[in-house]
Amino acid sequence: MRQFVSLIFIVLLSSGVAAADNDISAMLALADEVKTKKPAQFVEMLDEVSQRLDEMNTEELNWYKYLDGFRLGFSGKPDAALANYDEVIAATENVNLLARAISAKVNIYAITRDIANGYTEIQNLMAIIDDVDADARLNIYVILSIFYNQIGDYESALSSADYVINNPQIERTACFAKTTRNEALINLGIADSVTSFDEAIVYCESAQELIPTAFNVLHKSSYLITTGAEQDALRLLETRKPLFEKTQYPISMSAYHAQLAELLIHQSELEEAKKHAEIALSFTTSTGLTKPKIQATQVLSAYYEQQGDLQEALAYARKSAEIEKAYLDDIKVNQLAIQKAKNEMLEKESQIKLLDKENDLLKIQAALNREQQDYNQLAIIGLMLIVTTGLIWIIYSRKMTHQLRKLAHFDGLTKIPNRRHFTQLGEAAISYHQKTSQPISFIIFDLDLFKRVNDDYGHAVGDWALKAAARTALSIGRKQDIVGRLGGEEFALILPGCDKSKAIKVANDCREAIARIDTSETGHKFDITASFGVTDSHQSGYKFDQLYANADAALYISKDNGRNCAYTFDRAPVMTDSEIFSKAGAV
Numbered sequence: 001m002r003q004f005v006s007l008i009f010i011v012l013l014s015s016g017v018a019a020a021d022n023d024i025s026a027m028l029a030l031a032d033e034v035k036t037k038k039p040a041q042f043v044e045m046l047d048e049v050s051q052r053l054d055e056m057n058t059e060e061l062n063w064y065k066y067l068d069g070f071r072l073g074f075s076g077k078p079d080a081a082l083a084n085y086d087e088v089i090a091a092t093e094n095v096n097l098l099a100r101a102i103s104a105k106v107n108i109y110a111i112t113r114d115i116a117n118g119y120t121e122i123q124n125l126m127a128i129i130d131d132v133d134a135d136a137r138l139n140i141y142v143i144l145s146i147f148y149n150q151i152g153d154y155e156s157a158l159s160s161a162d163y164v165i166n167n168p169q170i171e172r173t174a175c176f177a178k179t180t181r182n183e184a185l186i187n188l189g190i191a192d193s194v195t196s197f198d199e200a201i202v203y204c205e206s207a208q209e210l211i212p213t214a215f216n217v218l219h220k221s222s223y224l225i226t227t228g229a230e231q232d233a234l235r236l237l238e239t240r241k242p243l244f245e246k247t248q249y250p251i252s253m254s255a256y257h258a259q260l261a262e263l264l265i266h267q268s269e270l271e272e273a274k275k276h277a278e279i280a281l282s283f284t285t286s287t288g289l290t291k292p293k294i295q296a297t298q299v300l301s302a303y304y305e306q307q308g309d310l311q312e313a314l315a316y317a318r319k320s321a322e323i324e325k326a327y328l329d330d331i332k333v334n335q336l337a338i339q340k341a342k343n344e345m346l347e348k349e350s351q352i353k354l355l356d357k358e359n360d361l362l363k364i365q366a367a368l369n370r371e372q373q374d375y376n377q378l379a380i381i382g383l384m385l386i387v388t389t390g391l392i393w394i395i396y397s398r399k400m401t402h403q404l405r406k407l408a409h410f411d412g413l414t415k416i417p418n419r420r421h422f423t424q425l426g427e428a429a430i431s432y433h434q435k436t437s438q439p440i441s442f443i444i445f446d447l448d449l450f451k452r453v454n455d456d457y458g459h460a461v462g463d464w465a466l467k468a469a470a471r472t473a474l475s476i477g478r479k480q481d482i483v484g485r486l487g488g489e490e491f492a493l494i495l496p497g498c499d500k501s502k503a504i505k506v507a508n509d510c511r512e513a514i515a516r517i518d519t520s521e522t523g524h525k526f527d528i529t530a531s532f533g534v535t536d537s538h539q540s541g542y543k544f545d546q547l548y549a550n551a552d553a554a555l556y557i558s559k560d561n562g563r564n565c566a567y568t569f570d571r572a573p574v575m576t577d578s579e580i581f582s583k584a585g586a587v
Helices: 023-034 039-055 058-074 078-091 095-111 115-128 134-151 154-165 171-188 195-206 210-226 230-239 241-247 250-266 270-287 291-306 310-371 373-409 419-435 450-457 459-476 500-515 544-560 577-583
Strands: 440-447 482-487 490-496 530-536 566-568
Touching: 023 039, 023 058, 039 058, 058 078, 058 095, 078 095, 095 115, 095 134, 115 134, 134 154, 134 171, 154 171, 171 195, 171 210, 195 210, 210 230, 210 241, 210 250, 230 241, 230 250, 241 250, 250 270, 250 291, 270 291, 291 310, 373 419, 419 440, 419 482, 419 490, 419 544, 440 450, 440 459, 440 500, 440 544, 450 459, 459 482, 459 490, 459 500, 490 500, 500 530, 500 566, 530 544, 544 566
Parallel strands: 530 566
Antiparallel strands: 440 490, 440 530, 482 490
């Protein structure tokens, strides 16, 4: 799984603010010019000009707040950056600066996966696109391309980038447009040569833009890997190390070291691979990026496996699997969020069109009243038809929104809460029981050797078995118990008010009930069994992640001890897999 990153927080619009003949405006203009070319110099200049806030006029202050918002976003403080941009949007009378502030918000909503607000700000941008100058208009389309890449809508990203490239533009704008286009091509799997990457690198180096140059190097390396030219990709990354260090940009650094670690482990350069994987993980702490984290943990798992440390190898393998599972869940949720946002945009557009039509009809009605009263009835009937159509559309859109929300919360096969919704419900229940000092238990169970069911009888029978197991778990639990599907053949229960002893009884009751499932309905006779892991708040505390980890550790003990059994985690909460495995106990 390759890492393709977007140019988040790199706001592209040329200044668009008329510089007055004074040194403050000149300093702001220069800082604006170098912010992506020389990030360290940009920060120094901004610190210097911040000492003269009381000398600034209104638009200079707005300009400064915008640049300071860029600095905050670049350093990983999106909430503080949003506050700055909102102040600029509320105060500025310069339409180009307004467009830049809105564009910056679009970038932040992309990285924070706030799709709905991102689309709202895109609507705000499109509302003023005819008022900005030609260069600013092209740069808005670059912003759209960046946003669409970040949320995974690569076709829209490619379309927006092509719009910019097919119109006259300055070198810097072309650099960013070619970069976002390359990212979309890579993710769509339709890049067919290194030419487009080399061309973008030349453009960006000529424009002295370090960060997009770095992203194009990553894109080119990823393309080389897909064509089997790993040695060329490795040489490219190693020779470009100074470029990435100059960017001082955590997102490009995490992607660089993760990809380099992956290439090095394939070359059996174990210690170098380990070093770069650990560096990549250190950068993901501030960026929150998932794909470099998956790559780095996979490399560390392979490293420890080749070193013969199977316990550490297993720990990193499990960590990588958990991150990847959460990443895939996040992609599904994002797809639903994108569709929901588009539906809401369509609904708003339909409502606006409906209001426009109503206004037009009212004007026509007034004119007809003056000229010919006999047409009143016909106009009223037409108005009623349009209003009725609009109401039907609104009802339909709300129904679709409800269905999308349901899809985002519940597993489509078993109809029980999916991993994300189960986590939300569980965290709320755990928080309440902590406040009221009541016990709460956590059970994880996994259908034993489930792959054999799919292999021997087909996926339709496997789906039947998953639904039967979910129904059984629901029938064993109480009304207040929370049952969810974590993914695949793995399920979990949260038992409010139950300590470990009660939870073990529930686990064994559920285990025995699953073993009694009659499979004759499928036309096949086979056994279904499950392995269980149990813990409670007395053992593991009131943190969802710790309860999950300890119950999961107990589940692995159950699997290792013959399956179709239940084990409990019988010691104080711990954080490392090695301690979990050494201290878990059987029931």
